[in-house]
Amino acid sequence: MARLPASPDNRLLVDLDAIAANLAALRRLMPPGSRVAGVVKADAYGHGAIPVAKRLKAEGAEFLAVATLGEALELRGAGVRGPVLLLLGVWPREANLAVEHGLTPVVARLEALEALAQAGRGAGRPAQAQLKVDTGMGRLGAPPREALELLAQAAGLPGLEITGLVSHLATAGAPGSEHTQAQATAFAQLLRAARERGHRLPDSSLSGSGGVLVPPAGPDKQPIMARLGMSLYGGLPDPGSAGRAELRTAMAYTSRLLEVKQVPAGTAVSYGRTWRAPADTWLGVVPVGYANGYLRSLSNRGQMLVGGRRRPVRGRVCMNLTVLELGAEGPQARVGDPVVMLGRQGAEEISVDELAGLAGTIPYEICCALGAANPRVYVPA
Ligand SMILES: *Cc1c(COP(=O)(O)O)cnc(C)c1O
Numbered sequence: 001m002a003r004l005p006a007s008p009d010n011r012l013l014v015d016l017d018a019i020a021a022n023l024a025a026l027r028r029l030m031p032p033g034s035r036v037a038g039v040v041k042a043d044a045y046g047h048g049a050i051p052v053a054k055r056l057k058a059e060g061a062e063f064l065a066v067a068t069l070g071e072a073l074e075l076r077g078a079g080v081r082g083p084v085l086l087l088l089g090v091w092p093r094e095a096n097l098a099v100e101h102g103l104t105p106v107v108a109r110l111e112a113l114e115a116l117a118q119a120g121r122g123a124g125r126p127a128q129a130q131l132k133v134d135t136g137m138g139r140l141g142a143p144p145r146e147a148l149e150l151l152a153q154a155a156g157l158p159g160l161e162i163t164g165l166v167s168h169l170a171t172a173g174a175p176g177s178e179h180t181q182a183q184a185t186a187f188a189q190l191l192r193a194a195r196e197r198g199h200r201l202p203d204s205s206l207s208g209s210g211g212v213l214v215p216p217a218g219p220d221k222q223p224i225m226a227r228l229g230m231s232l233y234g235g236l237p238d239p240g241s242a243g244r245a246e247l248r249t250a251m252a253y254t255s256r257l258l259e260v261k262q263v264p265a266g267t268a269v270s271y272g273r274t275w276r277a278p279a280d281t282w283l284g285v286v287p288v289g290y291a292n293g294y295l296r297s298l299s300n301r302g303q304m305l306v307g308g309r310r311r312p313v314r315g316r317v318c319m320n321l322t323v324l325e326l327g328a329e330g331p332q333a334r335v336g337d338p339v340v341m342l343g344r345q346g347a348e349e350i351s352v353d354e355l356a357g358l359a360g361t362i363p364y365e366i367c368c369a370l371g372a373a374n375p376r377v378y379v380p381a
Contacts, residue, residue, distance in 0.1 A: 010253070010254070010255045010287065010288055010292060010374065011252075011253070011254050011255075011374075011377055012251065012252075012253050012370055012371070012374035012375065012376050012377065013251065013252040013253075013254070013343070013376070013377050013378075013379055014047045014048060014051070014052075014250060014251055014376050014377070014378050014379065015248070015250050015251075015252065015379045016051065016052070016055045016250075016378060016379065016380065017379070017380065018234060018248040018249070018250040019047070019052060019055060019056070019232050019233065019234075019250045020055060020059045021248055022231060022232050022233070022234055022245075022247050022248060022250070023036065023038070023056065023059050023061065023228070023232055024059075025245045025246050025247060026209075026212055026213075026226075026228055026231055026232070026245055028245070029212055029213065029215075029244065029245055030212060030223075030224060030226065031221045031222060031223050031224060032221075032223065033223035034223045034224045034225065034226065035062040035063065035203075035223070035224075035225045035226075036061050036062060036063070036225070036226055036228050037061070037062070037063035037064060037065045037083075037085055037205065037225060037226070037227040037228070038052075038053070038056035038061040038063070038064050038065070038228060038229075038232060039064075039065045039066075039087075039208065039227050039228060039229030039232075040052050040053045040056070040064055040065070040066055040071075040075070041065065041066045041067040041068075041071060041087065041229070042067065042368055042371075043368075043371055043372070044233075044371075045229060045230065045233050045364060045367040045368060045371065046251070046367040046368045046369070046370055046371015046372060047233055047250060047251065047367065047371060047376070048371070048376050048378070049066070049071060049074060049075060050074070050075065050078040050080070051378055053075050053078075053080045054078075054080060056232070057080065057081075057082060062082075062083070062225075063082070063083045063084070063085060063203070063225070063227075064080070064082065064083070064084045064085070065084065065085040065086075065087055065227050065229075066084060066085070066086060066087065067086070067087050067088045068086065068088055069086060069090055069094045069097060069098060069103070069105075072084045072086055072098075072101065072103050073097070073101065076101050083102075083104055083203075084102075084103050084104060085103075085104050085105075085106055085130065085166075085227070086098065086103055086104065086105040086106060087106055087166075087227075088106075088140075089105045089106055089107040089108070089112055089132070089140075090105040090107065090112060090115070090116070091112075092111055092112060092114075092115035093115075095112070095115035095116045095118065095119040095127070096119045096122065096123075098116065098119070098127070099116065099119040099120055099122075099123045099125075099127045100119075100123065102128075103128075104128045104129060104130060104163065104203075105129050105130070106129070106130045106131075106132045106166045107129055107130075107131065107132060108131065108132040108133070108134075108140060108141050108142040108150070109142075110150065110153055112129075113129060113150070113153065113154050113157060113160060114157060116129050116159075116160055117154075117157035117158065117159040117160035118159065119159070120158075120159030120160055120161075121158060121159035122159075126159055126160060126161040127159060127160050127161070128161050128162075128163050129154075129160060129161070129162055129163070130162065130163055130164040130165065130166045130203065130204075131147060131150055131151060131154070131162055131164075131165050131166065132165075132166050132167070133147045133165050133166065133167045133187070133190060134167070135167045135182075135183040135186040135187050135190075135206075136169075136170055136179060136182060136183040136186065137167070137168045137169065137170045137183075138170065139168070140168075141166075141167065141168075144186055144189075144190045147165065147190055147194070148190070148193060148194060148197065151194055151197070151199050152197070155198075155199070162199065162201065163201065163202060163203045164201045164202065164203035164204035164205065164225070165187070165190065165191060165194065165201055165204040166204070166205055167183065167186075167187050167205075167206050167207075168206075168207065168208065169183050169184075169206065169207045169208070169210055169211050169216075170183070171210075171238075172207050172208060172209070172210020172211045172214065172237055172238070173209065173210030173211075173213055173214050173236065173237035173238030173240060173241035174210070174214065174238045174240045174241075175214050175240050175241070177214075180210075180211070180214075180216050181216050181217065183206070183216075184206060184211075184216035184217075184218055185218075187206045188218060191204055203225055204225065205224070205225040205226060205227055206224070206226075207226060207227070208226065208227050208228060208229055208230070208237065209226075209228050209229060209230050209231035209232075209236075209237045209241075210237035210238060210241060211226060212226045212228065212231065213231060213236070213237065213241035213244040213245060214238075214240070214241050214244065229364075230363060230364055230367075231245070231247055232250075233249075233250045233251070233352070233363075233367055234247045234248045234249035234250045234251075234351070234352055234363075235247070235249070235351075235352045235353055235356070235362075235363025235364065235366075235367065236353050236363065239353070239357070242353075249342065249343065249349075249351045249352045249353075251342055251343070251352060251367060251370060251371075252340070252342055252343030252344070253288075253293075253294075253340070253341040253342040253343065253370055253374070254338060254339065254340050254341065254343065255286050255287060255288045255338075255339045255341065256286075256287075256335075256336050256337060256338055256339060257284045257285065257286060257306065257333060257334070257335055257336060257337045257339060258285050258286065258287045258321075258335065259284070259285040259335060260282070260283070260284050260285075260326070260330070260333045260334060260335055260337075261282070261283055262280060262281065262282050262283075262330065262331075263277055263280070263281055263283055264277070264280055265277055265278065265279045265280055265281070267281070268315075269283070269314045269315030269323050270299075270314070270315030270316045270317075270318060270321075270323055271315070271316045271318060272315075272316055273315075274299065274300060274315055274316055275300055275314045275315040277314075281325060281330075282325070282326040282327065282329075282330020282331065282333065283314065283323055283324065283325060283326060283330075284306060284311070284323070284324045284326045284330075284333055284337075284339070285321055285322075285323055285324075286304065286321065286322045286323075286324060286339050286341075287320060287321060288320070288321070288322055288339075288341060289317050289318045289319045289320045289321050289322055290317055290318075290319060291319045291320055291373065292320065292370075292373050292374060293366075293369035293370035293371070293372065293373035293374060294317060294322060294341060294370075295317070295359045295361065295365075295366070295369060296316065296317045297359045297360050297361065298313055298317050298322075298355075298358055298359050299313065299315065299316040299317045300312075300313060300314065300315065300316070301313065301358050301359070301360075302317070302322070302341075302355070302358050302359070303350065303358065304322075304324055304339050304340060304341050304350070305339065305340040305344075305345035305346075305348050305350060306324065306326060306329075306333060306337060306338075306339050306340075306345075307329050307332070307333065307337065308345050308346030308347065308348055309327070309329065309348065310348060310350075311324040311325060311326055311327065312324065312325050324339075341355070342355055342366075342370070352366055352367060
């Protein structure tokens with residue numbers, strides 16, 4: 001478990017054992033023989049792409065997935081081998097590098113397929129790619145009616161191998177979504193039609209975390225490939241997928257009280273004077289604010305743990321400071337006492353889903369914000 005380091009600084013701890021445990025819990029929800037692409041884009045959602053990728057590989061993740069070529073080259077530079085999906089595809093000028101490093105771009109345009117095929121011929125081994133299909137996300141991908149044509153064109157390009165179809169669910173993780181069901185049906189139909197035309201597409205995948213936590217109905221017990229991101233880090237893609245797997249928040253963010261004091265009734269706290277002490281009140285000041293990734297939307301809404309209890313944020317979150325109300329235990333609080341913004345203290349825990357709910361956002365944004373703003377400490381080291 002995470003231990004608070006001796007240093008009094010703000011600490012962002014990443015528990016790699018929690019990520020491993022989450023992977024195991026998610027695998028138990030998938031049909032036997034299923035495979036996982038561990039999604040480590042955006043610096044592994046703020047957890048650190050290289051250490052997380054290495055741990056996921058050690059835990060048997062069959063694939064990794066990143067957004068861009070640059071992210072993939074960072075992994076390769078750190079010695080991370082094996083299949084890596086490039087979820088944003090490649091520009092034609094990046095095709096040579098993608099092939100040289102054995103990466104698998106997910107593309108939807110003939111121009112990219114041609115550039116990859118040419119790079120594959122130049123390298124003397126086929127370029128691998130996957131075809132992105134938009135079954136109802138309304139974002140990247142070819143419409144299903146064009147996908148078969150693109151597959152036929154790709155099959156006519158020497159030096160190129162299409163290893164799968166990729167689609168993405170728009171309402172994954174929300175139980176009972178008819179839209180998810182429609183997308184799953186469209187994807188299955190397209191795969192069947194493609195296979196009837198002789199395309200094998202062994203590494204096809206429909207969904208991220210949501211489709212594993214709340215699987216669409218379908219031909220049961222068929223092994224799948226899932227691109228898992230948020231759930232590996234212990235957050236939910238949708239509050240509706242709560243309780244489907246035991247997930248542990250992999251990040252913990254801690255600090256210490258910088259100041260402790262009692263203020264008289266009527267004292268207004270922080271910029272804009274948006275909160276006033278209704279009575280004489282003990283306050284604690286924490287050296288954490290939106291510059292540290294503690295979102296300003298937590299003003300007057302967030303909670304932190306001090307002395308094993310939840311303490312409300314009072315007034316506005318500042319750039320580097322946030323004020324807490326310490327309650328009846330205020331007189332016992334001391335400068336330097338540990339504060340937990342995210343994670344456990346004693347019997348209490350603020351999970352990434354709870355913090356996201358308090359901030360009016362999703363756990364993805366919480367992790368990206370904290371990870372981008374803070375140096376990380378790994379457990380185990
Ligand atoms: C980010 C992403 C994922 C991972 O989604 P999670 O909800 O974090 O599991 C999967 N597929 C695509 C295409 C993505 O962009």
